[in-house]
Amino acid sequence: MTAARTLHVAAVLDATGRGAERRARALGAFLRDGLALADDTRTEAVTHVFCAADAPREDALAQAPTRVVRICRTPPHRPDLIAVALAAFEASGGADLYVFPGGPLGTELAARLAARAGGSAATDVQEATPSDEVLTCRRAAYANHLTAAVGVGPRPWCITLDKSWADASFSAPADHVVQTEAELLEDAVSAAVPLRHIEDLEPPATGDLETAKFLIVAGRGAGSRGGVERIAAAAARMGAAFGVTRPVVMNAWADPDRQVGVSGTRTAPAVCIVAGASGAPAFLWGVERAGFIAAVDTDDRAPIAGEADAFIAGDAVSVLEALADLLG
Amino acid sequence: MSAMRIAVGFKVTPDYDALRPADWARLAAADGDAERAEAVRYVRRVFGVFDEAALELALRLRDARAELGLETGLAAFTVGGPEAGPFLATLQALGFETARVDPGPAGEHGGLDFAPAATAALVAACAQRLGGDVLLLGTRCGPGESGVVPFLAAEVLATPCVTEVTALEPAGGERLRATFSADESPVRATVTPPCVLAVGNAVVSLLRVPTLKDRLAVREVPVAEYTPADLGVDLTGAPGHAAAPTPLEPVDRSRAGLVVPGATPVDKARALYEDHLGARLEHL
Numbered sequence: 354m355t356a357a358r359t360l361h362v363a364a365v366l367d368a369t370g371r372g373a374e375r376r377a378r379a380l381g382a383f384l385r386d387g388l389a390l391a392d393d394t395r396t397e398a399v400t401h402v403f404c405a406a407d408a409p410r411e412d413a414l415a416q417a418p419t420r421v422v423r424i425c426r427t428p429p430h431r432p433d434l435i436a437v438a439l440a441a442f443e444a445s446g447g448a449d450l451y452v453f454p455g456g457p458l459g460t461e462l463a464a465r466l467a468a469r470a471g472g473s474a475a476t477d478v479q480e481a482t483p484s485d486e487v488l489t490c491r492r493a494a495y496a497n498h499l500t501a502a503v504g505v506g507p508r509p510w511c512i513t514l515d516k517s518w519a520d521a522s523f524s525a526p527a528d529h530v531v532q533t534e535a536e537l538l539e540d541a542v543s544a545a546v547p548l549r550h551i552e553d554l555e556p557p558a559t560g561d562l563e564t565a566k567f568l569i570v571a572g573r574g575a576g577s578r579g580g581v582e583r584i585a586a587a588a589a590r591m592g593a594a595f596g597v598t599r600p601v602v603m604n605a606w607a608d609p610d611r612q613v614g615v616s617g618t619r620t621a622p623a624v625c626i627v628a629g630a631s632g633a634p635a636f637l638w639g640v641e642r643a644g645f646i647a648a649v650d651t652d653d654r655a656p657i658a659g660e661a662d663a664f665i666a667g668d669a670v671s672v673l674e675a676l677a678d679l680l681g
Numbered sequence: 682m683s684a685m686r687i688a689v690g691f692k693v694t695p696d697y698d699a700l701r702p703a704d705w706a707r708l709a710a711a712d713g714d715a716e717r718a719e720a721v722r723y724v725r726r727v728f729g730v731f732d733e734a735a736l737e738l739a740l741r742l743r744d745a746r747a748e749l750g751l752e753t754g755l756a757a758f759t760v761g762g763p764e765a766g767p768f769l770a771t772l773q774a775l776g777f778e779t780a781r782v783d784p785g786p787a788g789e790h791g792g793l794d795f796a797p798a799a800t801a802a803l804v805a806a807c808a809q810r811l812g813g814d815v816l817l818l819g820t821r822c823g824p825g826e827s828g829v830v831p832f833l834a835a836e837v838l839a840t841p842c843v844t845e846v847t848a849l850e851p852a853g854g855e856r857l858r859a860t861f862s863a864d865e866s867p868v869r870a871t872v873t874p875p876c877v878l879a880v881g882n883a884v885v886s887l888l889r890v891p892t893l894k895d896r897l898a899v900r901e902v903p904v905a906e907y908t909p910a911d912l913g914v915d916l917t918g919a920p921g922h923a924a925a926p927t928p929l930e931p932v933d934r935s936r937a938g939l940v941v942p943g944a945t946p947v948d949k950a951r952a953l954y955e956d957h958l959g960a961r962l963e964h965l
Contacts, residue, residue, distance in 0.1 A: 430868070468833055495929075501930075549873075554860070556865060623964075623965055645961055658938055661936055661938060665950075675946045
C-alpha cells in the first residue's frame with residue numbers, strides 16, 4: 354500500500370482592512386474546489402490571519418477558512434511586516450503552497466515571499482494542479498483572450514487567486530483551533546517604514562453596478578462625451594444602472610467609478626445592454642455573468658456581435674434613445 | 682540638492698484587440714515564445730496600457746516638480762526586440778534618456794513571456810544602470826500579465842513597492858504623494874525614494890505627442906543598448922525558467938448572437954423589446 358502524500362497549504366488572510374469576508378470566502382472556496390489533487394494526496398491547511406491589535410479574537414477567527422489558524426496582530430498597510438512574518442514561518446518548516454486572495458496585497462506578498470524563500474509565484478489562478486516538481490496553474494493571459502496553463506517551478510509555490518473566486522459561496526468552519534497568536538511590532542523590520550501619512554479614501558460608489566438587475570454599459574462607440582451622457586440619460590429613463598468601458602473612462606467621458614470590467618466592477622445583472630463596445634475580453638469579464646446580453650454596435654463584425662444573445666447593427670445612441678422612448 | 686532621477690520601464694506589445702478569433706486560434710496553437718511572436722508579427726505594436734500611463738505620469742511629475750523649482754531627470758527603457766525602436770524615438774523626443782535591453786532570441790533562454798522573475802532581474806539591473814531613484818512600471822503587461830514584476834524588481838533593489846498607483850504628485854523635498862488602489866478602497870500616502878511604483882488604472886493614460894521639432898532635435902541621439910550579460914544577468918539561471926512550456930487555449934465567450942431586424946433605430950429597438958427584453962424586464 355502506498356502512503357498518502359501530504360500537501361501543506363497556508364492560506365493568508367489580511368483582516369486589517371475592509372473586505373476581509375470576501376477574501377476569506379475566496380480562499381475557502383479555492384481550497385475546497387480549486388486544487389486538483391491526485392488520489393493519493395491530501396492537504397493539511399492552516400490560515401494565517403493578520404488582524405489589528407485591538408480586533409476581537411472571535412472576529413479574527415470567524416472568517417478563517419480552515420480549521421487551524423495562526424493569528425498575527427499587525428498594523429494596517431504594512432505588507433512589509435506581513436512578509437517578514439511569512440518568511441519566518443517558511444523558515445521554520447512552512448508550507449508547500451501559499452494561497453493569497455487576488456488583489457494588490459496578495460500579489461505583493463506572493464512575489465516577495467517567493468523571492469525570499471527561493472520559491473515561485475503565479476497570480477490570478479483559476480485552478481492549480483500540484484505535482485512533485487511543478488504547480489500547474491490555469492490562468493488568463495493575453496489580455497483575457499486566452500487561458501494559459503503556467504507551470505511554476507520550485508517550492509514554495511506562492512499563488513494569488515483569480516477575482517472570480519470571491520463570487521463563490523463558502524462557509525467557514527465553526528471549530529477553529531488557534532495554533533499560535535502573536536503580535537508583530539513595527540520594529541520587526543530594520544528598513545524604513547515604506548509609507549507615511551496614510552489616508553484611506555472613500556471607496557468608489559460602485560454598489561449599484563454590483564447589484565443591478567438591469568444594466569446598460571456605454572462604450573467608445575458612443576462617439577463623444579455627449580453620446581455617453583445621452584446613453585446615461587436613456588438608462589435613467591429605463592430604470593437601469595449605468596456603466597462604461599475603460600476607453601470611455603480613458604477619454605474622460607465618464608467617471609472612473611462607472612467602469613465595468615477587469616479594472617472596474619464585475620457585474621451580474623439579469624439583463625445587460627452593451628452600447629457601442631467592441632467586446633474586448635477585459636471588458637466582457639465584467640458582464641459575462643449577465644443572464645441576457647443585448648449589444649448595439651455599428652460594426653457587425655465586432656466580437657461583441659457573437660458574444661451577445663441578441664445583436665443590433667446600428668448607432669448605439671439612437672437605438673438606446675428609441676428603446677427608452679418605448680420603456681420610459 | 683541633486684536631481685531626482687525617474688526610470689520608467691515599458692513594454693511594447695501587439696495590439697491584442699486587433700486580432701480576430703482565427704488569429705487567436707493560431708496563436709494558441711503556436712509552440713513556445715518564438716512561434717507565438719511569429720504568429721502576431723504583422724499586428725501593429727502599442728505601448729502596454731499601464732506602461733503608457735506610467736510614462737505620462739513621469740512627465741507630469743517632472744512638470745509639477747519643475748514648477749516647485751525641483752529638477753528631475755527622466756529615463757525610459759524596455760526589455761525586448763527592435764520593434765521598440767519607434768517608441769524609444771518618441772520617448773527621446775519627449776525628453777527621456779532611452780535604453781533597450783535585448784534579451785536575445787527566445788530559443789536561447791526559453792523566452793520571457795511567462796518568466797516574471799527573469800524579466801524582473803533585467804528590469805532591476807537596467808534601472809540600476811540608469812540610476813533611477815524611482816522606478817516606474819506598469820502594474821502588468823501582456824502576454825503573461827503576472828503583476829509580480831514590480832515586486833520582484835523591488836526585491837532585487839531592496840526597496841518598497843507600491844502598486845496600482847493612479848496619481849503621483851510632489852510631497853515636499855524628494856518625497857512623493859501617491860494615490861493607489863488597495864484591495865478594497867483607494868489610499869493616499871507619502872513614499873520616499875528609492876522605491877518602485879507600479880501604475881495601474883490611472884485616468885491619465887495617454888502619452889503626450891512630441892512635436893516634429895522635438896523629434897528632429899534628438900534624431901542623432903543614440904539609444905543605449907544592453908545585453909543581459911552587460912547588466913550581469915544570467916537568464917538561463919533565472920528562477921522560473923525551468924518551468925514547463927505554457928499551453929494556451931482560446932476562451933469561448935460565444936452566445937447566440939441573434940441579429941435583431943429592423944430598418945430604423947426605432948424598428949430595431951421595438952424588435953429588441955418585443956422579442957427579447959419585454960418578458961425579461963417584467964420579471965425583474
